[in-house]
Ligand SMILES: Nc1nc2c(c(=O)[nH]1)N(C=O)[C@@H](CNc1ccc(C(=O)N[C@@H](CCC(=O)O)C(=O)O)cc1)CN2
Ligand SMILES: Nc1nc2c(ncn2[C@@H]2O[C@H](COP(=O)(O)OP(=O)(O)OP(=O)(O)O)[C@@H](O)[C@H]2O)c(=O)[nH]1
């Protein structure tokens with residue numbers, strides 16, 4: 001059966017060249033029907049991986065553009081199908097007209113991610129690699145770029161393949177045990193070795209699952225909550241860090257009612273700065289809700305910027321300590337432009353406290369001390385060294401599958417401990433294997449799952 005031939009614009013608007021991509025059984029013949037070279041050679045005769053200069057005409061023989069056409073022949077293309085790329089002049093008008101000419105000649109407009117979906121369905125890449133393509137396009141910093149590249153190159157997939165191999169080995173050893181269980185002396189002969197193998201698998205799965213915390217932070221921004229009493233200058237600081245007037249600043253206490261957040265990069269790492277409602281006693285229910293949200297954001301953050309404009313009391317420090325257990329807290333003394341802080345050093349050492357990772361002295365208003373604060377934020381993010389070989393889970397779908405896999409391999413270990421027989425254990429092993437297979441899409445992946453994944457791609461990818 002012939003499949004649909006799809007087409008879409010592959011480049012964003014505004015460039016000097018715009019590329020239209022076509023894929024499917026009729027890609028070459030459809031492109032040929034609107035393309036003409038000087039020597040009238042047909043694209044149908046063209047070899048794979050060749051470039052052809054010529055003209056595009058619409059169905060009424062009107063000249064649309066002078067172009068370069070690339071020909072890929074199945075299976076040697078991105079999608080694994082016959083593919084054509086038409087490089088046009090970057091006018092949105094021209095590109096629309098060429099797309100329309102292709103559709104008139106029998107192409108269908110591609111759905112978001114449909115080229116990559118075809119690449120997956122044709123075995124050019126597995127599902128986690130296809131997802132990496134979207135991550136790569138979306139990567140906005142060094143870390144997320146490296147992680148996406150690593151996943152695209154298949155490092156995560158190979159790791160999963162090793163785990164699956166070990167799980168299969170475990171399964172077959174258990175089956176062997178079952179086969180021999182008539183022989184009393186062989187029963188549970190080598191459970192020790194089986195347990196060691198299962199434990200090894202569990203450790204690896206659990207490490208991968210736990211890496212998501214880091215992976216997610218690197219991809220979506222390390223969460224940094226800006227908290228403190230009203231009017232200390234939290235929103236002014238947010239705007240300063242983001243280099244834009246994101247939050248309303250005023251001298252009225254309780255200006256910020258809700259959480260305001262956005263990302264920015266510091267030294268190649270994305271941080272998510274979260275401005276919160278100033279903390280004070282209030283009768284205002286809406287403001288109170290905002291304050292509760294502030295506490296929640298503080299709990300979820302990796303780093304807390306506790307902003308003060310006068311040195312905090314011991315009582316304040318104690319309360320903050322209780323609320324920020326396990327967080328990196330940077331005590332930020334703001335408004336140093338106002339009061340001359342000659343006593344900075346003295347002040348700092350007088351309240352030097354284990355509760356704080358460090359202290360910073362700034363003027364959010366003038367920008368003084370902000371670079372040092374950024375340095376402190378970066379240093380306290382404890383960003384791991386990442387290279388193209390690093391395997392850190394960044395995708396929530398993979399994280400969920402790993403979490404389920406971890407649960408089932410834990411049950412396997414428990415069952416082994418209490419000496420359950422192999423057939424009861426194999427069911428959990430089977431679930432574990434399935435969960436890992438879902439990540440790369442090795443088994444049948446439902447249309448719903450595929451739909452969920454590819455709908456977030458851009459058209460033309
Ligand atoms: N013009 C253009 N640039 C592009 C892409 C594209 O599709 N077209 N890509 C799209 O994302 C990326 C590159 N990815 C690609 C992946 C595979 C093949 C390909 O033709 N693969 C063949 C041949 C492999 C080989 O020679 O080793 C194959 O897999 O058989 C092309 C591009 C980025 N740049
Ligand atoms: N002199 C001086 N004034 C500042 C500085 N930072 C903020 N302010 C002023 O302090 C007042 C409060 O600033 P905001 O940024 O709204 O304070 P906030 O902590 O977000 O206040 P709430 O949202 O009400 O909790 C405004 O008048 C700011 O202009 C600073 O570094 N120096």
Ligand SMILES: [K+]
Pocket residue numbers: 230231249250251252253254255256
């Ligand atoms: K304010």
Ligand SMILES: [Mg+2]
Pocket residue numbers: 234235236247248249255256275276278
């Ligand atoms: Mg505010």
